[in-house]
Amino acid sequence: xxxxxxxxxxxxxxxxxxxxxxxxxxLAQLDAFLLAEVNSFEEEIQDYVRYCMxxxxxxxxxxxxxxxxxxxxxxxxxxxxxxxxxxxxIHLATLVHDDIMDEADIRRSRPTVAKLxxxxxxxxxxxxxxxxxxxxxxxxxxSEVSEKVAIAMRNVCTGxxxxxxxxGDPDIDLPTYRRVIDLKTAELFQVACFLGARLAGREPEYVxxxxxxxxxxxxxxxxxxxxxxxxxxxxxxxxxxxxxxATGKATLPLILLRDRLPPEEAAQLRETLAGKRDAxxxxxxxxxxxxxVIDEVREAIFxxxxxxxxxxxxxxxxxxxxxxxxxxxLLWNQVxxxxxxxxxx
Amino acid sequence: xxxxxxxxxxxxxxxxxxxxxxxxxxLAQLDAFLLAEVNSFEEEIQDYVRYCMxxxxxxxxxxxxxxxxxxxxxxxxxxxxxxxxxxxxIHLATLVHDDIMDEADIRRSRPTVAKLxxxxxxxxxxxxxxxxxxxxxxxxxxSEVSEKVAIAMRNVCTGxxxxxxxxGDPDIDLPTYRRVIDLKTAELFQVACFLGARLAGREPEYVxxxxxxxxxxxxxxxxxxxxxxxxxxxxxxxxxxxxxxATGKATLPLILLRDRLPPEEAAQLRETLAGKRDAxxxxxxxxxxxxxVIDEVREAIFxxxxxxxxxxxxxxxxxxxxxxxxxxxLLWNQVxxxxxxxxxx
Numbered sequence: 001x002x003x004x005x006x007x008x009x010x011x012x013x014x015x016x017x018x019x020x021x022x023x024x025x026x027l028a029q030l031d032a033f034l035l036a037e038v039n040s041f042e043e044e045i046q047d048y049v050r051y052c053m054x055x056x057x058x059x060x061x062x063x064x065x066x067x068x069x070x071x072x073x074x075x076x077x078x079x080x081x082x083x084x085x086x087x088x089x090i091h092l093a094t095l096v097h098d099d100i101m102d103e104a105d106i107r108r109s110r111p112t113v114a115k116l117x118x119x120x121x122x123x124x125x126x127x128x129x130x131x132x133x134x135x136x137x138x139x140x141x142x143s144e145v146s147e148k149v150a151i152a153m154r155n156v157c158t159g160x161x162x163x164x165x166x167x168g169d170p171d172i173d174l175p176t177y178r179r180v181i182d183l184k185t186a187e188l189f190q191v192a193c194f195l196g197a198r199l200a201g202r203e204p205e206y207v208x209x210x211x212x213x214x215x216x217x218x219x220x221x222x223x224x225x226x227x228x229x230x231x232x233x234x235x236x237x238x239x240x241x242x243x244x245x246a247t248g249k250a251t252l253p254l255i256l257l258r259d260r261l262p263p264e265e266a267a268q269l270r271e272t273l274a275g276k277r278d279a280x281x282x283x284x285x286x287x288x289x290x291x292x293v294i295d296e297v298r299e300a301i302f303x304x305x306x307x308x309x310x311x312x313x314x315x316x317x318x319x320x321x322x323x324x325x326x327x328x329x330l331l332w333n334q335v336x337x338x339x340x341x342x343x344x345x
Numbered sequence: 346x347x348x349x350x351x352x353x354x355x356x357x358x359x360x361x362x363x364x365x366x367x368x369x370x371x372l373a374q375l376d377a378f379l380l381a382e383v384n385s386f387e388e389e390i391q392d393y394v395r396y397c398m399x400x401x402x403x404x405x406x407x408x409x410x411x412x413x414x415x416x417x418x419x420x421x422x423x424x425x426x427x428x429x430x431x432x433x434x435i436h437l438a439t440l441v442h443d444d445i446m447d448e449a450d451i452r453r454s455r456p457t458v459a460k461l462x463x464x465x466x467x468x469x470x471x472x473x474x475x476x477x478x479x480x481x482x483x484x485x486x487x488s489e490v491s492e493k494v495a496i497a498m499r500n501v502c503t504g505x506x507x508x509x510x511x512x513g514d515p516d517i518d519l520p521t522y523r524r525v526i527d528l529k530t531a532e533l534f535q536v537a538c539f540l541g542a543r544l545a546g547r548e549p550e551y552v553x554x555x556x557x558x559x560x561x562x563x564x565x566x567x568x569x570x571x572x573x574x575x576x577x578x579x580x581x582x583x584x585x586x587x588x589x590x591a592t593g594k595a596t597l598p599l600i601l602l603r604d605r606l607p608p609e610e611a612a613q614l615r616e617t618l619a620g621k622r623d624a625x626x627x628x629x630x631x632x633x634x635x636x637x638v639i640d641e642v643r644e645a646i647f648x649x650x651x652x653x654x655x656x657x658x659x660x661x662x663x664x665x666x667x668x669x670x671x672x673x674x675l676l677w678n679q680v681x682x683x684x685x686x687x688x689x690x
Binding site for chain 1: 386387389390393439442445446463464465466468469470471472473475476477479480482483484488491492495496498499502503505506507509510528
């Protein structure tokens with residue numbers, strides 16, 4: 001395998017096995033908190049809200065929050081539970097709205113709200129979730145949480161608008177792609193880590209470093225997410241491969257493929273992204289492999305994870321910095337094993 | 346005309362002529378503020394945001410804010426300008442989302458965002474406007490503004506979800522209708538008046554009274570708005586008459602009509618609201634007139650305006666209470682003259 005040299009990850013300071021065990025009580029409290037919050041909605045919409053809260057999602061942002069401010073003992077900080085609820089609810093609201101825009105019927109093996117109850121309800125339910133998250137954010141003693149959360153929310157939406165405007169444009173360049181994923185994904189990761197560390201009372205230098213770690217990890221995560229649209233097992237990921245090709249969304253793998261293909265094929269890929277040709281997903285998936293683009297994308301993700309870790313270097317040895325490092329290791333490993341899954345598509 | 350006895354409005358304490366002149370400098374500062382805020386969005390979406398801000402709307406909620414805290418002098422309070430920007434931006438965001446749900450092509454004689462740029466952009470642009478409003482709300486020294494605004498936002502969305510769930514149900518009763526319009530409209534009116542008075546530093550009793558005034562006026566305004574879907578001149582109102590009949594939305598006039606019609610026609614109206622018959626809008630408009638329902642609805646609005654005014658009675662003589670009274674007079678007069686417009690449909 002051509003990427004064998006990349007599997008050695010620097011800064012691996014914690015065994016992965018203990019990670020989920022440490023997270024478990026925090027995530028259990030988050031789930032209990034989110035379910036209790038359902039009752040604060042009007043009765044008729046509680047089932048809808050509960051459906052959105054129980055996504056079976058990975059709770060990545062909450063995990064970052066809990067570990068950003070981890071002091072190493074066994075207690076769960078209720079401030080961090082509330083912050084995790086704020087950030088996760090915003091994330092879930094964006095998913096409800098995303099599914100309208102993508103006309104998606106299925107997310108995580110369940111029908112989407114838009115599919116079940118129509119676009120109108122999905123628009124409004126997302127709005128209600130946003131509003132509720134903001135309300136929770138205003139319940140902190142200082143306005144720093146609600147201010148940063150509001151800015152992040154606006155940036156997430158702006159990133160998504162830019163992406164929507166760019167759909168069907170086959171000429172997106174790398175800085176443009178990078179700017180969009182920074183707004184739509186990395187912002188919320190940054191705020192999660194920054195505010196997690198802040199609310200845990202950590203020193204300003206670490207708070208800033210944790211925020212910077214979150215931003216890099218968010219970029220890495222989004223590139224990984226874009227890669228899994230093209231590489232991996234459909235059953236495992238729970239979604240159809242190649243939807244970005246079919247809907248004209250030029251992600252990093254497709255941008256690189258476009259720039260690596262011979263002129264004739266590159267022109268055909270442009271026409272495909274512009275919606276002027278049949279998607280022929282399998283053909284482009286084969287090209288991704290044969291041109292080495294998958295390895296190139298994986299290296300881009302590894303590079304971003306390395307940058308994330310570099311921000312934490314001065315703080316290694318503290319339980320929070322070590323655990324954030326371990327989360328980044330988890331992503332590293334997922335990227336590392338993605339290739340072999342991909343062979344089975 | 347059967348409603349001649351209702352044209353005498355109690356508590357008319359201010360001439361209407363001076364109202365707009367007093368408001369003008371406040372609304373001019375609001376417009377300037379909103380336009381300046383456009384620049385804080387990412388460059389590519391500024392044109393979209395500007396389009397949403399320039400609706401040519403009536404700025405009812407800002408007017409309530411400015412007058413709720415009016416001390417009678419000529420200065421414009423920048424705190425109230427910022428609050429007006431928060432509340433109006435939330436309102437504009439809900440309109441952008443409403444137009445997706447209603448599949449509306451035109452609002453105030455201009456194409457809607459959803460029509461111009463598609464549903465995806467409209468969903469996200471509404472979200473970005475919401476987020477920006479929340480960010481502005483967090484810029485006040487205390488969290489009272491952002492907390493109340495977040496709750497109001499959630500209630501507005503909830504009211505709209507309930508309304509969406511009820512579409513096509515011909516058996517909606519009056520308390521259900523009332524609850525929905527309280528959530529979707531009266532909440533934001535209440536918060537506008539409450540926070541306007543609060544930020545102007547007025548005494549707690551008046552702040553509460555102003556909030557209660559806002560809630561009653563919001564109910565009155567929404568009933569009026571629902572009436573204008575059925576009565577009035579299409580060109581003047583700038584929208585197609587009878588869309589609520591056609592889309593199965595049981596508003597007060599249609600609920601009352603259903604309960605006043607002879608059994609056979611009532612059954613036909615139920616079938617129409619349930620989407621099982623052609624809308625036949627003109628036929629129902631004629632019935633509204635002949636059954637006296639229009640007068641009944643007008644009286645319901647007048648009653649709500651009277652309740653709004655009663656909350657302010659202890660404070661009459663103060664410039665703010667007097668001006669809020671005058672705003673309610675404006676609505677009263679619009680309702681009062683609606684009948685004669687209606688004759689021309």
